[in-house]
Amino acid sequence: MEQPGEIKKVSMAVIKRLPKYYKYLGELMRKNVERVSSQELSKILGFTASQIRQDLNNFGEFGQQGYGYNVSQLYTEIAKILGITTNHKMVVIGAGNLGQALANYTGFSIHGFDIIGIFDKNPNLVGRKINDIPIYPVEDMEYFINKNNVDIAVLTVPRDETESIVNRLTNTAIRGIWNFTPVEINIEDRDIVVENVHLIDSLLTLSYRINESWLQERLLKQKRKDKPFGHGKNTTYMVK
């Protein structure tokens, strides 16, 4: 039973769908579509209309019976929910290939995420600029973050340097870490949120699914062998 004042935690499944709503409503806006029903959203997004209404009702009552949702109003509400009505300042830690690629990417600023500094330990890189963003010595990281109210640290350092950088970040006013390192980051009970990208996991998942049909053939054969006709607790017609 929920207590007065207690807040229903929004599930990660819902949170992960929010960017999809946001993205598609943005498209509708650009097409000057004024209103949309959960039914219509359902067709494009592939979620059920019921789920869409449930999802949105976690955050408020944005629709109107018999009408549906006003596109631009809903778009704005979801932007608020995602926290992107104000700009976010980011720094990239690690000016390697990936760090440079992210610094060069222009797609973040459209949504109000501005990279204002890059940090690296390599003195040959310090002083240079990537996409007009200066590279600073990593020693200055904490000072820079606190002074400039940086919200998000984009972590693209090598595996071995991750732990020490994360420890240093916990002593700053940073709010979130966008982690591109393969390291599992654990920050105990502090106000810093970590979002892992884990590219290798993503690639392995792809590999699994490419491999899946072959795998299931193999599993099937194995089980047939384990539980042949009439033996075992399952009958022939129950090969699981």
Added chain:
Amino acid sequence: MEQPGEIKKVSMAVIKRLPKYYKYLGELMRKNVERVSSQELSKILGFTASQIRQDLNNFGEFGQQGYGYNVSQLYTEIAKILGITTNHKMVVIGAGNLGQALANYTGFSIHGFDIIGIFDKNPNLVGRKINDIPIYPVEDMEYFINKNNVDIAVLTVPRDETESIVNRLTNTAIRGIWNFTPVEINIEDRDIVVENVHLIDSLLTLSYRINESWLQERLLKQKRKDKPFGHGKNTTYMVK
């Protein structure tokens, strides 16, 4: 009721945990640990021991009562399940910042993923090499993929070029697309698996969670206003 010969579909939740098992078992191997129980795995991985046993039993019976799991044997089994006992050939499509960063990354080949070619439409890039991998004209893409038995296409082209490239890929023998573009790829009933990275979604999710405590304050106030003392169907003690 399952039919004979029918295969239980492994849920995405399980699949997404497989790389974690694989990664941690690799660590244990390097530490020369010989055996491990689901209990011990549970402590490190943060999944319950019960869940770990359930997950593994989707694919076979790899443990032994009273003993646990043999680390290197389980590692090998999971490698088989993930389909990484044989090498995978990859091509990068789009030699922009991200494409170049991925081509330069050395972490993929450790797991048997080899990038053997890069494709771009820019004639100034064609003929150059990134990390010893040649850049070819994108016209040659289909021929190259089929001739060299390429398994995976890493897609890092601009948004507008995605659709046409994907259409062309469906006419090749490619098995999987690792999609770094912001476009939602839909390939109807063909043998090609798509794994989306969608960095913007990941960043927006981070933003949501940074914003969450503020958001919940706001939601709470709103609900208090909507359903004041003694009014509405909920009592004061039922503020949801």
Added chain:
DNA sequence: TAGATTGTTAATCGATTAACAATC
């Protein structure tokens, strides 16, 4: 043998889908 730990069934929990009264 006794202790440990699996594989697996059953119970629980949470998320999705269905249904429908409320109402624009």
Added chain:
DNA sequence: TAGATTGTTAATCGATTAACAATC
């Protein structure tokens, strides 16, 4: 008003956790 569509409760489905017999 009649038709449409929401917000929300109830039903269903699926995933996680608990429990325990089997057995190393």
